[in-house]
Amino acid sequence: MNIFDVIGPVMIGPSSSHTAGAVRLGNLAFAILGEGVKEAVIGLHGSFAQTYRGHGTDLALAAGLQGWATDDSRIPKSFDSAKEAEIEISFTTINLGDLSHPNSVRFWMTGVNGNKCTVTGASIGGGRVVVTNIDDFPVEFSGDFPAILTMHRDRPGAIALVTSILSTQGVNVAQMKVFRKQKGGLAAMIVETDQPIDDAAFEVIGKLPHIQSVRRIQLV
Amino acid sequence: MEEKLSLQEWIDLAETENKSFGDFCIEFQAKELEMDKRVLLERMEEMLHVMEQSVVIGLTGITSMGGLVGGNGKKVETYRAESADKSVVGSVMSKAIMIALAVGEANASMGRIVAAPTAGASGTLPAVLFSLSEARGSSMDELGKALIVAGAIGMVIASRASLSGAAGGCQAECGSAAAMAAGAAVELYGGSPEQVGQAVAITLKNMLGLVCDPVAGLVEVPCVKRNAGAAAQAMVAAEMALAGICSVIPVDEVIDAMAAVGNAMSCTLKETAQGGLAVSPTGILLANKLFAKVES
Numbered sequence: 001m002n003i004f005d006v007i008g009p010v011m012i013g014p015s016s017s018h019t020a021g022a023v024r025l026g027n028l029a030f031a032i033l034g035e036g037v038k039e040a041v042i043g044l045h046g047s048f049a050q051t052y053r054g055h056g057t058d059l060a061l062a063a064g065l066q067g068w069a070t071d072d073s074r075i076p077k078s079f080d081s082a083k084e085a086e087i088e089i090s091f092t093t094i095n096l097g098d099l100s101h102p103n104s105v106r107f108w109m110t111g112v113n114g115n116k117c118t119v120t121g122a123s124i125g126g127g128r129v130v131v132t133n134i135d136d137f138p139v140e141f142s143g144d145f146p147a148i149l150t151m152h153r154d155r156p157g158a159i160a161l162v163t164s165i166l167s168t169q170g171v172n173v174a175q176m177k178v179f180r181k182q183k184g185g186l187a188a189m190i191v192e193t194d195q196p197i198d199d200a201a202f203e204v205i206g207k208l209p210h211i212q213s214v215r216r217i218q219l220v
Numbered sequence: 221m222e223e224k225l226s227l228q229e230w231i232d233l234a235e236t237e238n239k240s241f242g243d244f245c246i247e248f249q250a251k252e253l254e255m256d257k258r259v260l261l262e263r264m265e266e267m268l269h270v271m272e273q274s275v276v277i278g279l280t281g282i283t284s285m286g287g288l289v290g291g292n293g294k295k296v297e298t299y300r301a302e303s304a305d306k307s308v309v310g311s312v313m314s315k316a317i318m319i320a321l322a323v324g325e326a327n328a329s330m331g332r333i334v335a336a337p338t339a340g341a342s343g344t345l346p347a348v349l350f351s352l353s354e355a356r357g358s359s360m361d362e363l364g365k366a367l368i369v370a371g372a373i374g375m376v377i378a379s380r381a382s383l384s385g386a387a388g389g390c391q392a393e394c395g396s397a398a399a400m401a402a403g404a405a406v407e408l409y410g411g412s413p414e415q416v417g418q419a420v421a422i423t424l425k426n427m428l429g430l431v432c433d434p435v436a437g438l439v440e441v442p443c444v445k446r447n448a449g450a451a452a453q454a455m456v457a458a459e460m461a462l463a464g465i466c467s468v469i470p471v472d473e474v475i476d477a478m479a480a481v482g483n484a485m486s487c488t489l490k491e492t493a494q495g496g497l498a499v500s501p502t503g504i505l506l507a508n509k510l511f512a513k514v515e516s
């Protein structure tokens with residue numbers, strides 16, 4: 001913790017967990033989709049479902065999906081701007097079960113190029129967030145670091161190839177997690193890095209054997 | 221586990237180096253962040269500018285998202301203009317009350333604020349800093365330094381206890397904001413490092429045990445008015461410390477006591493809206509009304 005964690009951040013109120021954290025969750029969902037949002041259905045769970053109007057959680061999530069920062073003064077008007085950009089956003093309350101964090105949200109998104117993606121995450125306090133599920137893969141990452149997310153076949157060497165590309169580009173791996181549903185099936189990997197991943201490395205990784213898709217997640 | 225910070229340790233260092241606590245903190249923090257002192261001060265001044273803007277937003281008389289608060293900062297502004305001779309607390313503190321309410325209301329209506337230390341308690345520091353700086357004619361640099369003092373105090377509280385209502389009750393949010401503001405006030409008035417520590421200790425002692433019980437779970441009631449209360453507590457403690465009054469219990473021990481009280485506090489009193497004012501008959505009525513609105 002440093003002094004700017006105490007004096008700051010600058011944010012749009014009223015709540016770091018229900019407003020600032022919601023913007024960040026929207027940012028992450030948008031980044032994971034990897035293209036402009038055309039349509040999003042947003043499910044709110046627990047405390048998010050109960051208090052979202054009073055905290056502007058809905059406005060904050062919509063702002064996040066448009067890539068805005070947590071201190072953007074336009075946040076209270078994010079619905080208007082979405083409408084203008086012809087982004088369809090709707091809300092519903094959902095029950096993700098007792099084990100889910102009370103400030104959880106699920107995004108069902110369709111992008112402007114027709115890609116679909118479902119992202120679940122939670123706002124865990126002080127504006128910090130965690131993404132817990134992407135397209136039915138249980139995952140765990142915070143968005144605090146630049147990251148890449150791959151979907152790949154669970155085969156020997158698939159992971160090593162990715163990290164070797166990163167290392168030749170001088171990108172240091174801060175954290176790495178692999179998730180799979182069954183041995184030899186489809187697996188998801190999240191690699192969080194100290195340096196941003198440039199276009200060249202990103203493209204090469206996408207063409208590696210066993211890699212089905214790769215997304216780059218870079219928050220401001 | 222990381223080693224806990226100690227406010228007394230920093231105070232002692234500042235005293236032996238014969239520096240004001242503000243000068244000590246700015247050097248210490250600049251080194252820690254590997255940042256130029258000037259740049260650090262400028263970043264603090266940017267925060268102060270945002271705070272000034274929050275006051276302006278608040279004084280336009282907005283209504284909050286939940287509709288439970290709004291317009292009270294403006295009421296105090298009008299009272300100050302029309303009934304100055306009837307001020308109970310005098311002009312400086314009445315200005316602090318006005319600013320605390322204005323920023324709290326700006327926050328509750330999705331205005332831009334500095335979470336210092338949190339969004340819920342964001343009215344306290346601007347209230348104390350701006351009302352006193354106007355009275356003293358302080359420069360932006362002096363205010364920036366006072367803000368760094370506040371930040372340093374907050375870091376120690378975060379390390380030994382907590383700054384969040386969910387973890388430690390409102391004593392950790394508004395209490396910490398008040399303690400930070402009290403230290404900043406002593407710095408602004410040229411007090412010694414030791415006096416900064418006394419002001420922090422006295423403030424926290426006076427706010428020990430304050431629960432977090434927001435009506436309908438929103439950062440509105442009692443949060444906004446509590447910022448005004450916290451600002452007043454900070455000023456009361458700063459006055460005592462500057463007069464040479466000492467806290468019998470040393471500052472780090474007071475912070476530890478706050479942590480212990482926070483841990484002993486029932487979960488119903490830590491931001492869950494299941495206790496205190498949140499479950500008063502009116503609190504429940506308001507919550508039901510708001511939730512009905514959500515459902516419809």
Ligand code: SF4
Pocket residue numbers: 340341384385386389390391393394431432433434438439440441442443444446491
């Ligand atoms: S009552 Fe709770 S939510 Fe309100 S300011 Fe205090 S700690 Fe924050």
